[in-house]
Amino acid sequence: MTSAPPTTVEDPGAEPAPGPSHPPPAPGRDRRAAWRTRRHRWDVRWSPYAFVAPFFLFFSAFGLFPLLWTGWASLHRLELTDLSRMEWAGARNYLRLLHDEFFWNALGNTFTIGVLSTVPQLLTALCLAHLLHQRLRAATFWRVALLTPYATSVAAATLVFVLLYGRDYGLINWALGLAGVDPVDWQNGTWTSRIAVSSIVVWRWTGYNALIYLAAMQAIPDELYESAALDGASRIRQFRHVTVPSLRPTILFTVVVSTIGATQLFGEPLLFGGAAGQKGGASHQFQTLGLYLYEQGWFGFHLGRASAVAWAMFLILLLVAAVGGLLARRLRTDR
C-alpha cells in the first residue's frame, strides 16, 4: 500500500501552506519535507506499475513466453522423443500444413461443428432468456438451473453423453427404437457424430449465454415495452422489434466468444471419441483443430508440427476477431 501523506492531491512542488498548525519551517525540516514530496512523487508515478507487475510477470511467464517459444518451435523440426535436438526447418511446417489433408479436414470439422453448436445454442439461449425475463415463479431457481450445465465439468458431461449416444445400449437409440426408428451409430456416422459433439457443447453453454442475454434484457427500459404495447404490439412482435435490436451488442459479444470457444473445441470430441479420441473417429470425421494439434504433438510426438498448427489456429482466431470487429462497425452504422 502507498504510504502517501494526506497531501496527495496537492502540487508536489508547492510550498507548505502557512497557517497556525504550520510553524515557520526550520532548515532541517525543510529538507525532510522536500524528501517527503520527492518520495511521494515516485510513489504516485511508480506504485501503479508495481501493482500491475505481478500480472505482467505471470503473463510473460505463462502466456507470452510459451506463445513466443511455440512460434520459435514451429520453425524447427522438434520431436518430443529428443527435445534437446532442434533443427531449423524454416517455413516447412507451415508449408506442410497447406498440403496436409488431415489439417484441412480438421479445419472443416471445426467450422462445421462450430456452426452446428453456436447457432442453435445462441438461438435457444435467446428464447430461454426471453422466457426468464417474464414474471416467473421461482425465477432464481430457474436461473441457477440454467447455469448448472456450465458448472459441470466437460469430462463428466461428455462421459454421460457417450452413454446416451451408445449404439447398442444407448438411451437415445432406445428412445428412437420406441418410435420405430432403426438404431443410429452416432459415433461412426459423419454427420451423426458431429451432431452428437455439437449437442454436448450446446447443452453446456446455452444456459451461460442465456444468463448474459437476461442481464442485458433487464437493462432495456420498460417504457419501450409499454409504448410498444400501447401501439398494440404482441409479445412476439415486442421481442422482435424491441428486445432483439436492444440486445445487438450483447449478441455480437456472445457470437465472438462462442466462435473463439468453437475454434478451440477440444475436450468434448476427445472424450466422445473414447480410447482413440485424439483421432476424432475412424475417418477423423469429428477431429477438430485442437484434437489434431494434440495428436501431432502428444501422440505423434512432433512438437514442431504441433506448434505450427497452434500458430495457424492463432492466426485463424485473429481473422475471426477482425471479421467480428468489422461486423460490429457495420451494425453500429446500420442503426
Place this chain on the structure above:
Amino acid sequence: MRGGTQGRRPRTRRARAAPAALAAALLLAAALTGCAADDDGRTTLSVGTFGVFGYRQAGLYAEYERLHPEIRIKENVIERSDTYFPQFLTHLVTGSGLADVQAVEVGTLHDLAAGQGRRLEDLSRAPGVRRADWLGWKWAQATDPDGRTVGLGTDIGPIAVCYRKDLFRRAGLPTDREAVGRLWAGDWRKYLDAGRAYRKRAPAGTVFTDSAAGVYNAAIHGYPERYYDRSGRPLYTGGPAVRAAWDLAVRAAREGLTARLRQFEKPWDQAYANGRFATVACPPWMLGYIKEKSGDAGRGLWDVAPAPRPASWGGSFLTVPKAARHRAQAVALAAWLTAPAQQARLFARQSSFPSTPASYGMPELRDARNPYFGGAPVARIFARAAQGAPTLVIGPHEQQIGTAFTDVGIPQVEQQGRDPRAAWAAAQKEIHNAVDE
C-alpha cells in the same frame, strides 16, 4: 503393467477420463518437486508408473521397506500411458521431476531408447540382475545395438482365447478347453473357421468375437517382424505379418463374426455384461477385466483355451534415469521388483504375467487355477504361449503405426462399412502422416 505393444489399448484400460488424468498429472508434477526429501534419516525412493502395476497391492513395497529399513517407497501413478509418457520424456530431457524408477510400456520403448537411451542406466550390469532369468525375447526388447539394456522386464502379455462355454454349447461347439484349443491350433484362420461354425447356430443376439481390431492384435503379435524387419527396414506398407493380420481382421469384420465393438470403451464393457460375444483374445491382464465386467452372472461361464499361435501382446519395463536422485538404490529396487520371486507374487495378486521363466515353476503359478474361469490352469496355458512367443522387432513409431491399423483402417471396414481397399489406403496415409518428417 498394462500390456499392449500397441500400447494404447491397454493403457486406456483403467480410466478414460483424460482431463482427470491431466489434472492428476499436474498435481503430480507439483508433488514430484517436493518428493524424495530425506527426513528422519530414511531415503525416499519414488516409483513412477501408469495404470495399476500392483506393487503396492501385492505388498511388495512394504516388504522391501522391511528388508531395507533405511528406504521408504513412494509411488506416483498416472492413469494413462499417453499422459505418462510425454511427461516422462520432458522430465528426462530437463533432468528434473523424475522418479527414481520409471516404468515404460513396450510400445514406447524404442522411441525412448533411440532418443533418450543415454539418459538411462544400463541395467544389465546391475548387482543381482541375471540376464538368464528373463525370457530371451523380453531381454532383447530392452537392449539396444550397443548392448545396453535400459529396462528390466516386468509383465508380458502371452495370448490365450477366453470363451463362453454356455454359448459354445448352444452353438454345438466343444466346450472342453483342450478340445476348443484343438479347434484352431496352429492358425488364426482356423479361429475364423470356428467362428463361421458358431455363426451357423449362434444363440440369438450373440456373435463370435468382440472386435476385428482384437483379432488383428492377437494375430500380429505372433510374428517376429511386424512393422520393421531386423535391419530396420519398414514393413508396414505391406509386409507378410501386416498383410496376414489385416486380411484376417477384415474377413472377420466383413463376415459379421465380430460385435463391431472397440476395446476398452463403454459399449465393450456393456457387451461383456450382456454376454454379447462368445470369444475374446485374452492376455493375462484381460482375465481381471472380464471378471470385473461380466460380474457374478458370468462366473463359471467363461473358460480359457490356448490361442492358435503363441504371441505376446504388450508388457512393460522398469528403467532408472541417470538423473535419478538415488541412482544406486533405485537400481537395486528395480532389480528386486523384477526378480522371479517378486514377479510370481505379482501374478498371484494382480494376474500380471511374469517375464521370468524361473517364476513359472513357483507355487504361485504352478498351482494357479482360476475359479472364475472354470478352474482353468491359466498359468500353464500362458506360460506355454510366453515361451513360444517370438522376439518382436520393435521400431520407431510403433504406437502410431499400430493405431493406424486398429483405430483407423480396421474400424473403417468394421464400423463404417467402407471398402477394405479404401480403408487400407486410409491407414497407409495415416502412417505416412505420422512417420514422415
